[in-house]
Amino acid sequence: MSSPLLRTSRSLCSSCLRWRHHRLYVSHAALATSTFPKSSLQQTDTLSPSHAPEKAKSQKGFRAPSETKADQCTSLQSRNPLEPTRVDLYLASIHAAGLEPTLDDIERCRPNRHSSPESSKYAEEYNNLLDTLCRSFSKDQLRKFTELYQLDPIWTRSSRRKVEYAESIIEKQWNWPSLKELERRKRDRTEVVVKTFSVNPSQLFLILGKDGADLLQLSMQYNVHISLASNPLALRVEGLRGAMKQLTEHLSDMKKGIIDEIVELPSKQPIRQDLVQRISRLAGAYVENLGHKGKIRICAKDPEKMDIAKRLATRASTESQGSSSPLLCYLPTKPKLDHSVPPSFVPHTYSIYPFFSPRPLPWTTIKGGSFRVRRVADWLGAAATEDISKTGGLAGGQGKVVTKSEEPKDLEALLQSAPKTSGSDRLVTASFGHMVLASPSLTGHAMLNPPLKGNWILSKILKWLYTSNTPLMFVPSLPPTLLDTPPSNQKVLHRVLYRTLAESQSEKSLQQQLIKLELEFSMSDVASSRAGELEHSDSDRELAGDSVDIDYDTSSPLESLHDSTTFEQPSSNAKQTIPEVSVNVSEPTCLEGVESTLDVMMPDRPMDIQFAILDYTDLCAGAQPPVLVEYAKELRQFLTSQNGEAIQPQPPATFNFHGRTYFLQTSLSVRQAIEATQLPMGACEDLEQSVYARVITESLLDLESNQKSTSCQVMLDDKVGGQAWTQFLASCDHVTTVSFPAQNIKPDLSAS
Known part of the structure; x- marks a missing residue:
């Protein structure tokens, strides 16, 4: 006799199923988890007349409850786990009868609402709903529901598990927040x-x-x-x-x-390690030397920083391999001693003092200590500065100029007798600044200990400079005599300078081929008249040499142009009206020439001089290098455009012209002022016999390194006649000494 458990697994006839299909399907979830009592089985059997014989057989073989319980345990222990359960058989019978669940059936399991996802009840509600779906429907039925809901194919593919189908319906169709995602977010937060x-x-x-x-x-x-x-x-x-x-x-x-590129330098020599670090900081790109043949590797975040690093590396390479100017030293004549000065203090002694510039030194300077040769002041009367009223200065011609080997030279002969290129004009200028000795530091930090300690006569220091090959560099700066001078005839320029590079170390010459391009900017009458109110204060402060960090960052590369268009802030009660500024750009002026320089160290004066001789030829528009013509055109369009998102063009880093390769040396934004200063003639202090000299002061912003600097120049004017050379040297004497303060200022109207 079969046990009661086996009686529930017999198949029902199709007529009974059709008559009771709805009630049986709705109750199948309860059948999946509960056991069938004997009374329920007997009641079920009475509903089907066709099963009467089997019912009688079952009643005939009825046993005591203890025996039935023992038979059930024996049946459970002996049942094969691979055989289908009663629930599986029941669902299979429903499927055999063609009774498939619909979306209405699964929607009955959908709750009307759920708790907040942040509450602890939400997880319980989610798990209960997931358990209900998994117990109520088979895997194929849940997959069929996902297809009926028209979910994305990624959620309906056949390789998924049953619980995953249920989760897809709950989250994608019923829009319940994902419990796994909530748990992940909680872990991420805590x-x-x-x-x-x-x-x-x-x-x-x-x-x-x-x-x-x-x-x-x-x-x-x-x-x-x-x-x-x-x-x-x-x-x-x-x-x-x-x-x-x-x-x-x-x-x-x-x-x-990150973009990576290997660049070959024109000098075929590696860059100094301290310059590699500075280029990396200035450009915001990683630069390193590759070997010893002038190859570098640049890594940058964007092409703009890559381009800046290339230009700075090329510039550092060309400057390190450029021609070096010869060094001369000016020795003033010994003035007649007063009776109060003992003769034991003569001759004067000199020492190498630490040099601190009001402006940052050029970024190509050797990292370490900076020093300058100065005369040591005497205790009993003799000052440390030359008095040109007693010595006559350069214009008096009483002193002498010597080389580092103490060989005397004629300064006028050196400057005037230089071979002149046929068909070119000559321009002689004197720039004022300081001859700085750069002493490298082993630790990379600034130091105060000079490379040559103690006080020495000048010949001893010159001999040391000659034998030690200590690098010297001319640093232009504004002289103290012009710090309080209001600028006049100020104009804004953009200057681009290119130089050639010697092909080998043996071919280095004192002369260098150069090409200089300049564009002048001017503003509309409304803007210029308004900016004229601040011209004096802004320019005076700019030319006064206020300290600016080497990594100064400007809002616009052409900062000098924007500074000159600064307007006063109106009062709170006044209506703020900012006039429109229109920028006019002149036609570019381009010159090609040969330049040679000569450095003159003046340890008896606060400043030194660098003389430059330029034989140049003006290039008309049709004879200018095509790349520079195109650059000037793009720059004019950029400055006159009203588009705030326009990108400023960059000058070409190198180009070929007339068979020579030119490399970019400087790209500057310049604010230039021409001063007319009253100067005495030579050693004469009578202002009635003095003349006016043109002094050009410039405030420079290097657009490549964002470094500011100042310069001061005096030009040799051949129009004066025979006194041109004397007046030129007298101007140099006046600027490089502090004995004569700046006199009355007379505007130079001819330069406007």
């Missing part, structure tokens, strides 16, 4: 993890940014703690799991976006 990111030197440099500013920004943006591990090189990051994922994506995208 769980702290530590992760290490491996980096190479170039990646680390670009991640750090200037002085670590970019790394600090990352730490603040993602609220993580970042430290550096040196061996191996890596970033150790500690923070919340969610922030760590975002930071990982950011670093991965940044590494993929």
